[in-house]
Amino acid sequence: MQEPQALRRWQLSSFGNEHLEQVERPLPTPGPGQILVRVGAVSLNYRDLLMVRDGMGMKFDMPFTPASDMAGTVVAAGADVRRFAVGERVINTFWGGWIDGQWTADAVLAGGPGPGMLASHVLLDAAWAVAAPATLDFAEASTLPCAGLTAWFALAETGALRPGQTVLVHGTGGVALFGLQLARLHGARAIVISGSEDKRAQTLALGATHVLMRDSDWPAEVRRLTQGRGADHVLELSSGPNLDRSLQAAAQGGRVSIIGMLGGETLSASFYAMVLGRATVQGIGVGHRRALEDLVRAVDVNALKPVIAARYAFDALPDALDHLARGAFGKIVITL
Template sequence: MEVIALQSPGGLDRLRVEDRADPGQPGPGEIRVALHGSSLNYHDLGIVLGKMPSADGRVPLADGAGVVEAVGQGVTEFATGDLVVSCFFPEWQDGTPTIGDFSGTPGDGIDGFAQAAVVRPATAFTHAPKGFDAVEAAAITTAGLTAWRALVVDGKLKAGDTVLLLGTGGVSIWALQIAKAMGATVIITSSSGDKLERARSMGADFTVNYREQQDWGRAVRDWTGGRGVDHIVEVGGPGTLAQSIEAVRVGGHISLIGVLTGASGEVPTAALMGRQARLQGLIVGSRREQQDFVRALDMGTIRPVIDRRFALDQLADAFRFQMNGEHFGKVGIEW
């Protein structure tokens, strides 16, 4: 069976096509899935570049979707022919967070989905949303569920709330779609005028070019009449957090879900205290939250934005495209 494996110490030139043994038939409680789609995340990029070291020969990609080929004894949730999608934390089934590392995350602590087929516990997957293809379904595993948890599960988003999104990557565009579907007002930032125009065409109510307006936190606050925003999906980290705190309302919610500007830095604690805002770090979500998200997507009002699709044997090229930062929404892998 053909797989894409990453050789230590990492790097795009260290991705290799290998022939490995077929995973065989599922045992009790397991399913065999023929994989057909994935999507790229910055977590995947960090693994492949060696910035987040993993085992030599690791199969990358945290997102995976495909068709059930066989079910093991005792499996009743899935049947042959079902389109299913993977879970980022397969061991976190429900309840409050219980996992603080990536030891069980596909593509990191265990082999991911850059391969033809897998045999895994049935609880490592959920049904895919109705009408989605494999690439669209795979886009919910990491980016989609992160946006859902930030806004709906933990943020308790309601109609009339105001949401600030940073950039136009996978999480932010998912959040834009979720927020608009729920009747919220959305503000989004980017350094690209073309991307901001596209965001406006998708319903964004106010846009800010952060290169042209470096004090974008103040611009956002001014646009809200001085009140500030209810929710912020903060993907930048230390380089953007001060501006996010400037933009949030008193008692608002900041979901810290990314560190694109660095892994550590100063937090303006006095400003955060003055806002009395909730600054919450979060990583994706549980299987139960993914099932709830899928039920919402089954309503048919949201489809993920896939900027471009690459074949599995073009995986290195797909990562290069991701690194250029030209994409809007998700970068898909299809085979």
């Protein structure tokens, strides 16, 4: 395919959906250590809604291009690039520069303040990408850098998830459904808390052992379903006051991973629920490149298929953001 002389991208000159505009810019040439990727798909995260709205309080230069997750094809490589060759399929890392081990302060967030992915072509440091799964198309692969890796990092990388354990998952968005799928992949059972009766059948079909309604006494029901033990792992995607109920549902010595903040930015929990339950409460800020490479291998070996709620054309970004804001069963993806 002959590459165009210009790229298309969505950008913001100031915050707010009404300021999103599509522009053309000259196609860049990769410098040393860089790759130019023709984007095949971009998956959207709840974070993207917040970044478009107000930048989540971060300071960076305008205009900026939103979105943090993409899959595409390398179309040019700069000097000294050994990781990838032209024609190879890649996905980006959410944290540019966090390769393994402990997080480092010089790591850069994709989609603000680092480079955004809502473009026809993206220039990246070659170290900020990994090979895409061979078993997934671009839309499916684009869901891994943030949502897929967040669930993997909570359960497999830091949680040491084992067969026979119980995973409690809040919601049916991208991270939640990856958590469900990864729990089943590891031989664990998944209990899902949902606010929508309409999603019960879909959630059970995906492998959940039970779906409990958010307005029920689900902490007590989780304990009943686990013969009094409680959940070994909790993916806490609501936070706020919901954390206290999650701790009530957790097993002695269980692990609660703080991931989302739909219930508010301030956490609220009982001292007794945390201390007497000996819970480990950990914050999950996605994960490093090596863990993403592990996830890609697991996806390919086990033929795991991410759940995509809808695919939108590049020009239909405003409609895709509206769908994301309303809530979706799985991921919202922009295809190019």
